[in-house]
Amino acid sequence: MNNDIVPGFDEDRDDSLKISLDKLDDVENGVLITLNGYIDTYNSVYFQKQIGKVISAGKYNLIFGCSSLNYVSSTGIGSFTSFLKLVKPKGGDIVLMNIQPKVYEVFQLLGFSQFFNIKSNMADALGYFTQGGENVSVSAFPKVVSCPVCSRRLKATKSGRFRCSDCKSIIAIDQSGHVFLG
Structure with a gap:
């Protein structure tokens, strides 16, 4: 094929x-x-x-x-x-x-x-x-996310890796705003 x-x-x-x-x-x-x-x-x-x-x-x-x-x-x-x-x-x-x-x-x-x-x-x-090379999706940021370990609500301004302010777990937030343990 x-x-x-x-x-x-x-x-x-x-x-x-x-x-x-x-x-x-x-x-x-x-x-x-x-x-x-x-x-x-x-x-x-x-x-x-x-x-x-x-x-x-x-x-x-x-x-x-x-x-x-x-x-x-x-x-x-x-x-x-x-x-x-x-x-x-x-x-x-x-x-x-x-x-x-x-x-x-x-x-x-x-x-x-x-x-x-x-x-x-x-x-x-x-x-x-x-759409001629334009970004048609709206940015997911800023976004309020929950830590997957302790459920603490955190404000994310961009994608990347971050440390939870409560439990100190490292979390990753992708460009769509999805949260993963990082």
């Missing part, structure tokens, strides 16, 4: 990272790239080669489905950055969707979270492209 969207895509495989493609009918030159596994130094060459095939096939508007992406190293983030550099001059863009909190934290720690369009659902990801 991937070969129907990008000829020759399924010729290469890697057990640590499964990549599947779905055509996006509502987005010109768009494709949903679902990632399952992890991206590190050892499989990043495979990852770059596969996404390079997608871009070479004229797909410049990429939505990466990351709900099953368990880990991304700094090398993997570098791969995403190189894809962005390839599609931007062609009028394309990248959206990262459903990033797990641990993976999002790596993007934040390395200072890359502001370079990428990160959305929490398909409607917002598609909306980014169909």
